Structure formats: structure tokens, C-alpha cells
Amino acid sequence: MKPSQNYLSLLEEIESLKSSLCISYEIEIVVVTKYSNVEDIIELLKNSPVKHIGENRVQDAEKKFKILSEQGLLSNIKKHMLGPIQSNKLPKIPKLFDVVHSIEDIDIPVGLVKRNFLGELLIEVKTSYEETKHGIPPEEAIELFGKLKEQNIPISGLMTMAPFTDDETEISKCFKKLRETKEKIEKMIESLKTKLDLETWENYLNFFYSFPVNESSIKKILEYREGFTILALLSPDIIEDKNNKEEYEKLLDSLKNIHKQNLTFEERQRLFIKVKQFTIPIP
Template sequence: MTKEQQLLKERLQSIEARIQAACDRANRKREEVKIIAVTKYVDADAIGDLLAVGVENIGENRVQDALPKHQLHGDKGIWHFIGHLQTNKAKEVVGRFPYIHSLDRLSLAQELNRRGEALDHVVKCFLQINISGEETKFGLSPNDVLAFLRETSNMKHISIVGLMTMAPVVENQEEARQVFRGLYEWKQRINEMAFPHAQVEELSMGMSSDFEVAIEEGATYIRLGSVLVKPE
């Protein structure tokens, strides 16, 4: 094991203890929560180290940076596209990334559906909802969610398997709790309505500064950057 891998393993052990404690507080099973390593600031070698120490899920934010990394390691982990996705870049993502966490508008849904149809492939998406209402964040307004689901209900090549949100950056992670709770409530609401293309099982929420509260509120994927992956 290299020095870099040993450091990663030690960070993972620390994170694991925090995840387990949060699961215990929420009476949840540890296996319900999966770590996505956010690798936008590190190179392909660092991704190789993450995979070597047992990290399975890799999250990339920018298509142009992700493609060369995916070329080297795409067959070794489960790749998630977690950044804002421009419609004209969808063709680069569909077929490479099993999960897209940033479905946030009708034009993107139409393009993902079209690309999925061309590949005879169902694109697994997370619907991004801007629970906090911050103008600086992407995502559908909660007021637009049901209309969006109705408009996309006939798209046979996209499947909304989860929801994603980002909480405000705050010093006290307790201040993010209501945002995460709001996303969990949307999961329940959508599932009650039984849309054929939106059977929501996953919640992608929580980052390095607030993942423990996100777990307590139902996160199934937490997106960890700085607490796990240290860029040079």
C-alpha cells in the first residue's frame, strides 16, 4: 500500500466512525448509506488510490475533466455525474455514467431520453430540487416538481431513481437539517403519486460539512470531497 493509499484508508476509517454514529442516532443500518468520492479536484491517479482502498462510487462534476479519468478507470468503479449538466454535453455522459444526479429541467430530460433511446438504455437520474431556494444553486423549484414529473411521465428512457439537493454552506450543520428533511418529504410525496418513471429510492444529499445530519434525515448517498479527498 502506498503512502497516499494509507492516508486515504485512515480518512475513510474516521469517516466510517462518523457515519456509523449518525446511523445509530437515526436507527438506520450502515449499509443504507453509500459514499460518493467527489474527485473534481484530483487527478486520475488519486481516483486509482480511492478505488484501491475500497471506495466504489466516484463523483465527477465537469464533463471535460471527467472523460480522461473515466477512460482510465471507468470500468473499475460506479461513476456518478453530480455537477450541473449542459444539455449539449449529455451525449458524453449517457452510457458512461450509470447515474446522473443533476436532472433539473425539461430540455435536459428530453435530451437524456433521446440519448437513452439511441443506445437502447434507460438513464438513471436523480431529480435535483432546490429545497433551500438559493438563487446561486441549480435545481427545480419545489413549486415546479409535480408539473415536471407529469411532463416527463411518457419518457421511457429515463428513470428517476432518486432526488438530490444541496444545503446552504453553514458553520453549524444543524442549520441544514430542514433542507434535508424537505427532500425526504418530497421522496414520500412523489412515491405516493406513483409516477411510472419516478420510483424514488435514493436521496443524494450531504457533503463534507453536513453529511451526518443528512444521514439522520435519510440520505442514501453522501458526496464527500474535502473530508476524504485532499487535492495537492
Template sequence: MSIASKIQELQNDLPKNVTLVAVSKTKPVSDLQEAYDAGQRVFGENKIQEMAKKWEQLPKDISWHMIGHVQRNKVKYMAKFVNLIHGVDNYKLLKEIDKQAKKHDRVINCLLQIKIAEEDSKFGMSAKDATELLASEAFQQLKNIAIVGVMGMATFTDNLTQVQQEFKHLKVTFDSLQQKQPNITVISMGMSGDYELAISAGSTMVRIGSSIFGARNYQP
């Protein structure tokens, strides 16, 4: 099945309130263009400089999402065009995004990454940390960022009950934060292998790569 066919199938299957982020990391511009021609407008990358190169070459109505772990010293490379940063897990990173956004007279939308998986390799803050951050005076000073939701990555396991529990934990965290911050409307959870489970748990944004583009093209 072609990339275009997979995009159209997913767009038809997903509920209307769920945004499809086509995860295009390691993929050539030609693959992204094919997805774009099929109507896809939201793309997710996990390396800032790779995303910046693709932004230069592709149509400017694409919404670019940074879905990987963000290094503060690289925020400047995407500040003028990125639409949503998924993996914000500390105040220092938020402060840097705010600083770089201000240089371009922009407000950059961000998601707080909540740690829901048991794996040590997964990044993220606790629900308590997120609550305290949003209530802090330092956070109130940041005028060029907007926290619009939360993001989480489930444990990489075949135990679907565990994955479901982790997704439910993120939904509970989202509900709690939204009571204090009405602008929080996005729950980014679910990937190619578990997005249906994520949607049933309340996800409003799914990050799907291999089901659209095939396996990653990692260089040796």
C-alpha cells in the same frame, strides 16, 4: 491521514444504507486510484469531460456520478458510462439524456435536483415542478432514463438550523414523490461540512470531497 485511511474511516462511520460518493473533481487519477485501492467504488465529478478522461484511465467497475450542473450539449460525452446524474432540473435535459442513452442502448439513472437553498446561485426545480414533470405525458415517453431519487444542496451558511430545515424540506419532497413513484429511493444530500446533519434528516447518499482528498486544485 492518508486518502485510504479517510475512506476507511468514513466507510466505517456511515450507516449501511448510506452511499458514499467520493467527490474527486480537480483531483489527479493517482488520488482516485488510492481511494479505489481502499475499497471506494463510487466517484463524483462536476465536469463531464474531466470525468470522461478519468473513466478512460481507471478500473471499469467504478460507478461514476455526475454531480455538477449539466449542459445539454455535453451529455453525449458521458452517455456510454455514467451511472447516475444528480443535477437534473428540467425536462429538456431529461430528453437529451434519454436521446443519448438510447444511442448506447442504456437506461441512465437520474436524480431530480430540488432547490432547497435560499441562494440564487443554486440550481433546482420546485417540489411542484417535480410532481408535475413526473405526471406529464411527455415524461412518460422517455424510455431510456429512470428517475431514482432527488438531490438538493443546502445554503452555504453556519446557521445549522436553516440547513436542517432545508434538508427536512427535501425529505418531505422525497416522501411525496415516492408515494406516486415507488422507484424513487435515493436522497442525495449532505457534503463534507454537513453530511451528519443530512443523514439524520434522511439522506441515503452523501457527496464528500475535501474531507477525503483535501482542498480543490483549482487552476488560476
């Protein structure tokens, strides 16, 4: 049977299962081509509606994607990097892939962002007993997500590989662990939002400097989330002490360029404290 016939048969099977289980959401299939020759991949892409392909090795992807691109077969295909990434291969990832599935530490995503990678990043979670499987334990995945969040590096989701077995109970355990990890991360995000909603904080800063800071607008009352102090910011025009005025103007520059800076969560908190030092609380 040709690769395209296999793929179309799989689509029919999935649609049948969706119907019997009343599943309405889309199920996306990533065709893993790491053991396939280019001729089979070409036949597949020409004769079936494949939307995603995945490779494990950068050097293999380079060769295959070059041939496929020359034939115009990758224009609507999302390309997935499934295997671990060596640091010396980082510069090639943004040009080759749209999704990286194998995030296990902070260095790789930081390196990718520095190289203007604009695709999706997935943390690989080890949920099975198999030694050959990559990934990090669920607890470490949650911690890593928090560290990446602090550095404003977006994570699209989690990935895991179930063991190669016919035991559906074992397979189910793996995906249950992954779902539980996802739910714990969601709780952590909600906790962070309760402490200091970063999105609201940025909106607050944008609004804070949408009016002219001058003597005619010495006070501007602004309520920042329920329970936060209402503040009135002093105008630099009425700060007589030269040193304070210079420090204040530096603070203004920091706030105006907030989106150009890669501030951590703690740095944003310190900036907020500085703002409070130059404000008058309104009763």
C-alpha cells in the same frame, strides 16, 4: 493523511453513528473527485472499498475515467454526474456515467433516453437560500416528475444540496423540504394509479390479445379493475363494414405493438376510448 485513510476513517465514523442511532439501512458514499488529481484518486481506489465516485464536468470525467479504466479501477464503481449538463455534451453521458444528479428540465432526460442512457436519473431540488446552488423549486420538481412520468421516463429519486453551514437547523430544513417533496410525488403517483393504473393497463392489453380473435371467440369477458366496465371485444371477422374493419385492424396493430410505442398518458387514454368504441358492454 492519504485519501484512502480519510475514506476509511469516514466509514468508521458512519458505522459508529449508525450503531448509536439504530440505523439498519445502508448509507452510500459518493466520493466527489472534481478537485482531485488522478494520482490521489488512484491511491484511493486501490486501497479502500469505494463504490461510487462523482464528477461535475464531462471533460474532466473523460480524462480521469480513461486513466482509471486503463488501470482496471472502474469495473465495480458507479459513476455519478453531479453538475449541470449542456445539450452538446449529451452524447457522451451514456458512455461515461451511471447516474445523473442534475435533472432540472425535461429536455435533458428526453435527450438522454433518445441516446439509450440506461442509468438512473435524479431531479435536483433547490431547498436552500444559497444563490450558487442549482436545482428547481419543490413545486416545479413535482410538475417535472409528472411530465417525465407521462413520457415513460423513469426517475430514480430526488437530490438536493444543503447550504455550506454549521447550522444544523438550516441543514435539517433543507432535507425536510426534500422529504416533503418526495411525499407529495408519492401521493400524485397514487392518484394517477387510482385514475388509470398504467401497469394494470399494459397487463390488460397483454391478456386481451392472448387469445385468438376469430368467429369462434366473438366474446371475451374481461374485468379491468374494480369499477371499470366489463367488455366483450368484437371479432374483426364479423365486422361487415369495410372501413370499420380496416380501422379495427389498425387498432389491433396499435395494441399489439403497445410496448414499442412511447405513448403519453393522454395517448393511452385515447387508445382505451377507441377500444371501448369497438366493444359491447356486458350487463
